[in-house]
Every structure is written in C-alpha cells, then in structure tokens.
Amino acid sequence: MNLLHGLFSVLFIVEFSELQGKHGFFSQALLKGEVIETMSQAKFVAGIHAPNHPNDARRKTRICTAFILSKTEIITNAHCVYDAPYVYVVAGAKVVSDANQKIKIKVEKENFACHPYYNYLIVGAFDIVKITLKTPLEFSDTVGSIELVDKDYKLNDPSEVVTAYGYGVLNNIGPLILRRCDANYMSDVERPNTFNISQTLYFTTGEATNDGEIITPGDSGGPVVSKTNGKIVGITTSINGTIGGRGAFLPITPFLDFIRDPKSVKPIPPPLKPNEAKFIADIMVPGKFLTAYKNDLADVDENFQLKFNAIILSETEILTCAKSVLGAPYVYVTVNKLSSNAKEIKVTEDQIEIHEKYASSGMTFGIAKITLQEPLEFNDNVGKIHLVDKDYKMNDPSEMVTVYGDMIMHGTMRTRRYDTKYLDGTICKSKLGAVFDANHLMCYILDESMGTPFTFGGPMISKKNNKLVGMTIFHLPGKPIIFQPIAPLLDWIRKPKVRRHQRRRI
The missing domain is CATH 2.40.10.10 (Trypsin-like serine proteases)
Structure with missing residues (x-):
C-alpha cells in the first residue's frame, strides 16, 4: 500500500471501521408506509417535541421519533435534542402533534446523554442520544418497551425484512401520524457507486414512493426493527442522510455499550490550544503538483489540496517532508494554524530545498527546508522549537x-x-x-x-x-x-x- 492510499484509508475507513463493521446497506425497495391502526402494534414508539431555540425565532419546533427501551430510557437522534433546553417525550400516541397527549413528559437538558463523538456539523455520524426519564412511564396496552439485538448480530442476509417506524409527514403535509414500512436491504457489494464513502455508518431501507419520500421531517430517531427476531437493529438518522431517494439509518449494534452506559464511551480528547502548538505549521500542496503521488492523483480536481504538517525552526525556516513538496512550483505555509488569526504564506520552489540524497521512491533523507522571504512575527501562538544537539543519540529505550x-x-x-x-x-x-x-x-x-x-x-x-x-x-x-x-x-x-x-x- 503506498502512502497516499494509506492516508485516504485512514481518513475514510480506519476511523469508522470500529462502528462500521459490515453494517453499511442499501435497500432494494421500500413499500408504501401504512398508518398504525392502534398503538398496541407499536407501543415501543415515542415522539419527541423540542421547543424553538431561545436565541433563534426562525427555528420551528422539532418533531422526531424515538423508541422506548425501558420505563426510564428513551433513544432517539442527537440532532433532535441538540441545543434544546428541554424536550417533551410523548408516548402512546398515533398522532404525535396532537395538543392533548395523555402521556407527555418534560425532560430537561441535563438528562440528555448525546454520544460524545456526535458533531452536528457531520450529518448522521454518531447521531444518537439516550434520554433518561425521572418519572417512569406506566406501561400498558399502548405503551411498552422493545429489546435491542445482541452485539454479535449482523445484517448479512439480503432476504431479511426490516420494519421502519416514524412520525414523518407525507409530501410535507401533516398531521404527523405514526407509520411503518417494510423493506429488504442491499449488501455492501451491491450498493451503487453514488454512495458517499464518508457515510458508511448508514444503511438504508429503500427508495421513495409516489406518496412521499421515505425519510421526511418527523422520522428522525425512529426504530428499525428486524421482522425475524422483533428487536431493534437500527435507528433512522435524518432526511439529510438520504441519497438518491433512499433513507439513511444507523446500525444499532456498534452503539450497544453507549446505550447501556453512556459514560463508558470516553469523549474525544480536546485539540491543542494555539499556544501549545506554536511551532507547528501546515503545508498545503495543490494536488496537480504532487508529483510524488502522480499515479494516485491522476484524476483529481485542480483545486484539490493535500495537507502536511511542518515545523518552525526560526523566523525564516520551516522543516517538512520532502515528499510533500517535491516537484511543486509553489505551496502554502500556514502558521498560527489553531487560532482565528492563522496566516497563509505562498512559497515558491526557489524557497524550497530538498535533501540531495532524497529519492522519491524511498523515505530516507526525506526532509525539506523552506526559507521564507519575510520573517515570521513570533508571539504567544507562533514560535520555534530548538534542535537537538549533534551528538544526541536515540539509544535509550526508556526515553x-x-x-x-x-x-x-x-x-x-x-x-x-x-x-x-x-x-x-x-x-x-x-x-x-x-x-x-x-x-x-x-x-x-x-x-x-x-x-x-x-x-x-x-x-x-x-x-x-x-x-x-x-x-x-x-x-x-x-x-x-x-x-x-x-x-x-x-x-x-x-x-x-x-x-x-x-x-x-x-
């Protein structure tokens, strides 16, 4: 595997592999959603009402679907509760938007446990939240719970049928009536080339019918249930996750540990502060000049850029990898990279020196030095790192x-x-x-x-x-x-x- 292939593998595959597994699916067809006649058929489905954002009057009340895991545990999408000071959980209702709900419980923000990797800017990824009720639900013929599939469960049989539930509207016309629809899924191998590789956390349940899209406002957070074992296998993500008329759903098995104990998933460590990385710079190289990767980048857009790190040695000297700048008539150096005052400097090839013993086919002596025409202004967020002495040897394995x-x-x-x-x-x-x-x-x-x-x-x-x-x-x-x-x-x-x-x- 060459370096560039390794880089892209890291970005799109390795980091998602733990959650992805074999769970990326497209469906073959989605049947017309049928209205739930009585809540006894779907007593584990709940609705979520999130209020207008207090600082944005343009935001409408969010309506989402959820499922009931126990008398005190509700699961839905993180984007359904994100930035909401509180939500209402509605249970036992065919029409979630009805004003007179028999069961409507207010839940404050401190009782939301969003997945620690969730980022509202990345649609769908880690889009799950556990809501804990202080007042337990009273189970009845119309309100109840549903089980989750086991951790070793895999959606690997294309003949298996799943059922999706949601309060989504059809053709953007209310009210938000609970519906369900059955579908088969399509395996990874069969999914179309239009599938976005960055969305491999999803599987889908079919194509839109003439009566409306498959995923519409209100469906987010709804359960996807196996018809084989009657357990939860997935959760609808969002209408933004639809691709070519198909809906996107999140497999549930990778999130079982989080659902059982949200604190068991450690948050992503925070990034460095600007002053903690003052001696680090970035090198942005236009893809068309990356001659060391010419075989990998033969078809890239001329605006494509690949980023490398670099090291500030002095006000005029930057150190980086030889392979990153080899053959480029110019590159861009960014300093103060972690602050809002980042500075980008264009550097031409006459300012770049590559070690004379470096060969593009190897790695030894793979070092390059950039000399800036205008000295950097050192401050709290921009500075240099000192070089080790010449007689320093890395021969202490405990260091x-x-x-x-x-x-x-x-x-x-x-x-x-x-x-x-x-x-x-x-x-x-x-x-x-x-x-x-x-x-x-x-x-x-x-x-x-x-x-x-x-x-x-x-x-x-x-x-x-x-x-x-x-x-x-x-x-x-x-x-x-x-x-x-x-x-x-x-x-x-x-x-x-x-x-x-x-x-x-x-």
Missing part, C-alpha cells in the same frame, strides 16, 4: 518523546500530541520489512486512543530536553510509524540555503 501532528479520531481531525517511546531499529525492521531502512530511520508505536495520523511532517520532541529529535514521515495502518531522526541531518539543516534551481522531475 519518552512527545509526538505532535494532525490525527483523526472517530471521523474528526484535530491537532494532537501524545507521549510514546521509540523502538529499537531491529524491532522496526521486523515489523515493517523492506520498506524500512534501519540505517537512517526509526519508528514508534501509535497510541490508538489518540487517533490515527493523517498528515506527516509533525515534530517529535524529547521530554528530557524539550528539543526536536525527529519528524514523522510515514505510516501504514496497523504498523509502527516511521520517523526521521534529526541529529544526523543537523549539518544539512543548518547550512545556508543553496541558491540554485531546486525543482526535481520524476
């Missing part, structure tokens, strides 16, 4: 180092840092094989709780002397991360820039 860089964790990319130990070269060689040159490179093991690295060129800093000892340059999923030790390259880094045409062609 801790801090790695900085852009990491992806559960679909969110942020600048992070984590502490680790570097490995002996023989261990790196045994784990990485021919791709690793033990004479010039070293490696470290990724702490998966911090995410997966997406961009390279980030610094490795010794915790013993707080100086730059390495730069991350390569990673394959499931393998140790390769870094370039800095001490052997100090003479090259410190020498004055060679004033000659630097562009290489391959």
Whole structure:
C-alpha cells in the first residue's frame, strides 16, 4: 500500500471501521408506509417535541421519533435534542402533534446523554442520544418497551425484512401520524457507486414512493426493527442522510455499550490550544503538483489540496517532508494554524530545498527546508522549537518523546500530541520489512486512543530536553510509524540555503 492510499484509508475507513463493521446497506425497495391502526402494534414508539431555540425565532419546533427501551430510557437522534433546553417525550400516541397527549413528559437538558463523538456539523455520524426519564412511564396496552439485538448480530442476509417506524409527514403535509414500512436491504457489494464513502455508518431501507419520500421531517430517531427476531437493529438518522431517494439509518449494534452506559464511551480528547502548538505549521500542496503521488492523483480536481504538517525552526525556516513538496512550483505555509488569526504564506520552489540524497521512491533523507522571504512575527501562538544537539543519540529505550501532528479520531481531525517511546531499529525492521531502512530511520508505536495520523511532517520532541529529535514521515495502518531522526541531518539543516534551481522531475 503506498502512502497516499494509506492516508485516504485512514481518513475514510480506519476511523469508522470500529462502528462500521459490515453494517453499511442499501435497500432494494421500500413499500408504501401504512398508518398504525392502534398503538398496541407499536407501543415501543415515542415522539419527541423540542421547543424553538431561545436565541433563534426562525427555528420551528422539532418533531422526531424515538423508541422506548425501558420505563426510564428513551433513544432517539442527537440532532433532535441538540441545543434544546428541554424536550417533551410523548408516548402512546398515533398522532404525535396532537395538543392533548395523555402521556407527555418534560425532560430537561441535563438528562440528555448525546454520544460524545456526535458533531452536528457531520450529518448522521454518531447521531444518537439516550434520554433518561425521572418519572417512569406506566406501561400498558399502548405503551411498552422493545429489546435491542445482541452485539454479535449482523445484517448479512439480503432476504431479511426490516420494519421502519416514524412520525414523518407525507409530501410535507401533516398531521404527523405514526407509520411503518417494510423493506429488504442491499449488501455492501451491491450498493451503487453514488454512495458517499464518508457515510458508511448508514444503511438504508429503500427508495421513495409516489406518496412521499421515505425519510421526511418527523422520522428522525425512529426504530428499525428486524421482522425475524422483533428487536431493534437500527435507528433512522435524518432526511439529510438520504441519497438518491433512499433513507439513511444507523446500525444499532456498534452503539450497544453507549446505550447501556453512556459514560463508558470516553469523549474525544480536546485539540491543542494555539499556544501549545506554536511551532507547528501546515503545508498545503495543490494536488496537480504532487508529483510524488502522480499515479494516485491522476484524476483529481485542480483545486484539490493535500495537507502536511511542518515545523518552525526560526523566523525564516520551516522543516517538512520532502515528499510533500517535491516537484511543486509553489505551496502554502500556514502558521498560527489553531487560532482565528492563522496566516497563509505562498512559497515558491526557489524557497524550497530538498535533501540531495532524497529519492522519491524511498523515505530516507526525506526532509525539506523552506526559507521564507519575510520573517515570521513570533508571539504567544507562533514560535520555534530548538534542535537537538549533534551528538544526541536515540539509544535509550526508556526515553519518552512527545509526538505532535494532525490525527483523526472517530471521523474528526484535530491537532494532537501524545507521549510514546521509540523502538529499537531491529524491532522496526521486523515489523515493517523492506520498506524500512534501519540505517537512517526509526519508528514508534501509535497510541490508538489518540487517533490515527493523517498528515506527516509533525515534530517529535524529547521530554528530557524539550528539543526536536525527529519528524514523522510515514505510516501504514496497523504498523509502527516511521520517523526521521534529526541529529544526523543537523549539518544539512543548518547550512545556508543553496541558491540554485531546486525543482526535481520524476
């Protein structure tokens, strides 16, 4: 697997793999939704009323569907309750918008447990919330609970039928009457090419009928039930998740631990503050100039850009990966990257110097130095990192180092840092094989709780002397991360820039 393929695998597959599994599905057909005649047929379905947002009069009351897990537990979409100070849970009602509901319980915001990875800007992903009722429901012929499927349950039989429930309107005409519809699903292999790879958390239940879309306002958060075992297998996400007339649903099995105990899922660690990453910069490279990846990027749009990390050495010197800038007539350097005052600087090829021993087919000596024409203004959020001494040797396996860089964790990319130990070269060689040159490179093991690295060129800093000892340059999923030790390259880094045409062609 080459580097670029690894990068995109990291972004779109690795971070979703734990929740995705084999649960991405498209349906073959959706039958016309039928109105529930009596709530005894769907007593586990509830409605959600969220009020207007107090700071936005344009926001209408949100109506969503939910399902009842127990007398005190309700499950629905996180976007149904997001930023709402309270909601009403309606149970035992065929028409959720009726003013006179027999069971209508007010639930305050502190009783919402949204999935910690939910982000309202990313439609559908981790879109689940558990609502806890202080006043238990009274179960009856029209109000009851439903079970969840087991953790090892897989939707892998295309002949299996599921039933979706929701209070969605048809053709945007009310009232919001509870309906259900049956459908088969389509396997991953059969799903159309129009499916967005970033939405592999979803499966669908069919195509729209002439009587209305499949997913309409009010359906969000509704249960998807297996007709084989009568248990919950999915949850409707949102109308924004529909693709080509199909509805999007979230498989429930990856969220069983969260549903049983929301606190069992640790929140995503916060990103670094601007002053904590003052010596880190970004390199934005137009895709059409990424000659080192020409085979991978043959068909990319000319506006496509790939981002790499970089290290600020002084007011005029930036260090980054050679492969990121190779062959580019210009790139953009961004400093103060984590603040609202980020500054972007265009750098042309005459300001870029690549190590003369670097070969695009390998990784050794994969280092480049950028010399800025205008010095940076150092402040609380922009500064330099000091280089390690020339006689420094990485030969103490107990030494801790801090790695900085852009990491992806559960679909969110942020600048992070984590502490680790570097490995002996023989261990790196045994784990990485021919791709690793033990004479010039070293490696470290990724702490998966911090995410997966997406961009390279980030610094490795010794915790013993707080100086730059390495730069991350390569990673394959499931393998140790390769870094370039800095001490052997100090003479090259410190020498004055060679004033000659630097562009290489391959």
